[in-house]
Amino acid sequence: MVELRDKVRRFGINVVPQILDDKSFDEDTLLDLKDAELLDLCRKLNLIGDDDFFFLDQCRATRNSFSIAHPAAGTVDEDEFLSFLSRCQKHALSSAHNPKGVDTKSLLAALKATKFKKDQRQEWERRIQETFEAQRELIFVMLHGIYCDPASGEEARLNAIAICESFSNDLSPRTRSALVDRHQDYKAKGDEARQKASLQFFETLGQLSLLSEAEVHSIFTSASRKLLSVHNGWDNFHNEPPFADRLLKLSRKNRVPETAQATFVEAVVTAATGNSYGVSNAASPSYNEMVKCSRQTRSS
Incomplete structure (x- = not known):
């Protein structure tokens, strides 16, 4: 005792x-x-x-x-x-197992103070890693809420998503379920601002597969159409790279739904082929990688 x-x-x-x-x-x-x-x-x-x-x-x-x-x-x-x-x-x-609890009040204060430096973020990640699973679940749901809250400062949102991203491949089934439940609550309440931010949260973590097929379809087709729209603009060579990069990151971390593949392929092939003036050199690496990944997916 x-x-x-x-x-x-x-x-x-x-x-x-x-x-x-x-x-x-x-x-x-x-x-x-x-x-x-x-x-x-x-x-x-x-x-x-x-x-x-x-x-x-x-x-x-x-x-x-x-x-x-x-x-x-x-x-x-x-x-x-x-x-x-x-x-x-x-x-x-003889039990060596003795997790340390995370002081969530101190964590909240640090999140809101200023953007984390690398060593500060790593220290909080270490503390979260060392605590027990039930508290980790509560912390990730709290961080999701901070990121989705329109009243949160930019520093707090960036800090919250940075911590969650480092654990994106290690989230427990209970944590994934809790995050999806919170996302569905936003939809049920018609809270469009939080729902949109929540979609960005899942996208950044590469966890769109947890959401409905319709939502993932909408994200891919919307990103594809925005790329096409920019490509067809008069200053496309200058504006294409960030839209191409966004679509690349989406396809890297998440499977392109079958219903969105036609729109996705059209956008990538059209922009990669270019127009009568040529192609956007800065965006070409993104197009090449997406085409390469698509070939590998088909061959596998």
Whole structure:
């Protein structure tokens, strides 16, 4: 029990109230917890697993029933005593797993202060990586909300998407589900500003496959038509590169829906072929890569 209390301290007593939504939790509260309550807290914080909780709770019951602190209900033989010691050792004393909680208040303050420097962003990424899965899920949903909020400052939005992008390939199924649920809430409420920002969020993370086929179709066809529109303009050589780059990034990270492939191919081939004045040299590398990727996809 002493070790479990130390685990909570290493996790961060100042972070526990944010997880439990109990503003009164402090060192005195920790010391006043009954052993059963301490075990339950450690399980909620992922400091022990379900198996650890089960066996340690058995040890607690054994101690209460057979220690000299209470009227003995019977006797414990040598084998039972060794089993008791082994379980305490294995499930509490020798466990190296001790995630540290992320202080979300400090994270929010840092997000809103100024654009992260590289080492600052990496430090927050490290802290998020080291915390337990349930808190990571809450943090990513919070960052998604900040990015989609029209009232958020540009620094906060850039910081939020930068952190999420670094975890884009490691999001758990529960986190992906929670993000999609939030996106669907925006659609249901008719919140167009947040819905549009949410689409950009999924696009940047390369997670458009989580959304409906119709939404992904719309994103690809819209980007393709914008490229064609710019290509047909009088100053196309100057304006094409960013639109070509955007379409390239889309196709790199996400599969082009079958329903959007005709529009996508038309835009890429038309712009890559050029017009009577030639092609946009700055945009050509993007076109070449998209054509190359399309060939590889067909051959595979």
